[in-house]
Amino acid sequence: MRQFRVATDIRYGHDSLSSLRQLAGQRVLIVTDSFMTRTKVMELVLRELGQAQVTVFDQVSPNPDVDTVVAGLERYAAAQPDAIVALGGGSPIDAAKAIHSIALRQGADLRSGFIVIPTTSGSGSEGTSYAVISDHASQSKIPLTSDDMIPNVAILDPEAVRTAPPKLTADSGMDAVSHAIEAYVAVGHSDFSDAFAEKALQLLCVNLPVAFENPDNLQARERVHNAACMAGLAFENAGLGIVHSISHSIGGVFPMAHGRLNSMILPHVIEFNAGALGFGPGALTPVGRRYAHLGLMVDVKATTPRGRVLGLIEDCRKLAARLKMPVRLSDAGIAKDEFLRAVPKLAHAALNDRCTVGNPVPVDVHDLEAILMKIA
Numbered sequence: 001m002r003q004f005r006v007a008t009d010i011r012y013g014h015d016s017l018s019s020l021r022q023l024a025g026q027r028v029l030i031v032t033d034s035f036m037t038r039t040k041v042m043e044l045v046l047r048e049l050g051q052a053q054v055t056v057f058d059q060v061s062p063n064p065d066v067d068t069v070v071a072g073l074e075r076y077a078a079a080q081p082d083a084i085v086a087l088g089g090g091s092p093i094d095a096a097k098a099i100h101s102i103a104l105r106q107g108a109d110l111r112s113g114f115i116v117i118p119t120t121s122g123s124g125s126e127g128t129s130y131a132v133i134s135d136h137a138s139q140s141k142i143p144l145t146s147d148d149m150i151p152n153v154a155i156l157d158p159e160a161v162r163t164a165p166p167k168l169t170a171d172s173g174m175d176a177v178s179h180a181i182e183a184y185v186a187v188g189h190s191d192f193s194d195a196f197a198e199k200a201l202q203l204l205c206v207n208l209p210v211a212f213e214n215p216d217n218l219q220a221r222e223r224v225h226n227a228a229c230m231a232g233l234a235f236e237n238a239g240l241g242i243v244h245s246i247s248h249s250i251g252g253v254f255p256m257a258h259g260r261l262n263s264m265i266l267p268h269v270i271e272f273n274a275g276a277l278g279f280g281p282g283a284l285t286p287v288g289r290r291y292a293h294l295g296l297m298v299d300v301k302a303t304t305p306r307g308r309v310l311g312l313i314e315d316c317r318k319l320a321a322r323l324k325m326p327v328r329l330s331d332a333g334i335a336k337d338e339f340l341r342a343v344p345k346l347a348h349a350a351l352n353d354r355c356t357v358g359n360p361v362p363v364d365v366h367d368l369e370a371i372l373m374k375i376a
């Protein structure tokens with residue numbers, strides 16, 4: 001027996017923030033970051049929570065660490081809320097997930113649940129059981145997973161992402177693109193996850209450049225926001241692969257936006273997994289054929305399966321270029337010699353990352369080193 005699970009109640013579209021009114025009369029802990037507390041979205045959220053008793057924990061920094069979670073738990077203990085509301089990108093959402101999960105294990109009575117309002121369209125964290133917490137001691141990002149980290153409600157209101165500047169739209173959008181593509185080929189993929197991954201990638205290819213170039217285009221924002229959530233549901237059920245393993249390992253040592261790293265790594269991983277550059281027409285592996293099918297889904301104009309894989313790789317590169325993404329780490333300010341010295345350690349960390357088992361092609365440390373060298 002296999003299972004495909006969508007455990008989160010998804011409220012989406014214009015005015016979906018109004019569903020926060022269901023928390024009237026409750027004690028609510030908002031977990032967010034110091035920037036979001038000063039935005040119009042926070043104003044809208046507080047207006048909708050007008051009848052609730054609200055405490056705000058706004059000390060989440062990008063790529064939250066163990067100390068952030070401990071500080072959030074202290075605020076939780078002081079406020080004794082009935083509900084936790086996470087407001088922000090993947091960082092506040094992941095911090096809130098860890099706080100929620102630990103509080104439940106300590107016997108908390110969060111009877112009004114865990115509600116997540118993503119303000120970036122990327123991590124898909126609003127519908128997944130994953131959280132990524134940084135551990136500075138081991139210079140690594142630790143992906144955690146637990147059923148009690150799955151939000152009860154996700155509110156996908158395009159107003160919440162409207163203020164995201166183009167760079168953030170690009171970074172988080174390329175994270176969603178990599179979720180869709182990795183989930184589509186991951187060992188755990190199924191007809192159900194394929195449906196979410198395909199649709200997510202189709203929506204992203206069309207709407208992400210529009211949202212990047214026209215931040216106030218709420219229609220494009222909404223489609224990108226929905227797509228990011230769908231890509232999250234795809235990987236929640238299918239798993240991910242070595243784009244994420246490598247991204248986690250680099251991100252633990254060289255701080256950079258997760259989606260920006262994924263964007264640089266993704267074309268090289270497709271090449272590696274598909275063997276697309278290694279052999280002639282008609283010789284595609286089953287994994288190569290899946291990438292070819294995905295190419296067809298996003299309208300790659302090629303007449304052979306191999307051409308479709310190459311077209312998919314080219315489309316990823318073109319999309320990244322349109323979003324003004326760097327191609328290599330050295331373009332993004334990371335010194336090449338310093339990075340090359342770190343490659344053996346990064347390759348080992350990537351090999352041991354939990355996403356590696358989901359990759360459709362087995363990898364060893366030398367394969368990972370070779371991919372890492374390509375983005376130096």
Ligand SMILES: NC(=O)c1ccc[n+]([C@@H]2O[C@H](COP(=O)([O-])OP(=O)(O)OC[C@H]3O[C@@H](n4cnc5c(N)ncnc54)[C@H](O)[C@@H]3O)[C@@H](O)[C@H]2O)c1
Nearest residue numbers: 035062063089090091119120123125130131132161163164
């Ligand atoms: N749990 C998962 O399944 C999962 C998946 C992918 C990534 N992640 C994690 O998510 C984190 C990255 O999250 P992210 O890329 O969404 O960004 P983020 O939460 O780290 O936020 C980045 C910056 O953007 C700002 N910001 C957020 N929303 C904004 C808005 N609407 N307008 C203006 N500024 C805004 C924030 O204040 C912050 O300064 C990483 O820690 C990554 O490891 C988790």
Ligand SMILES: [Fe+2]
Nearest residue numbers: 123175179258
């Ligand atoms: Fe990701």
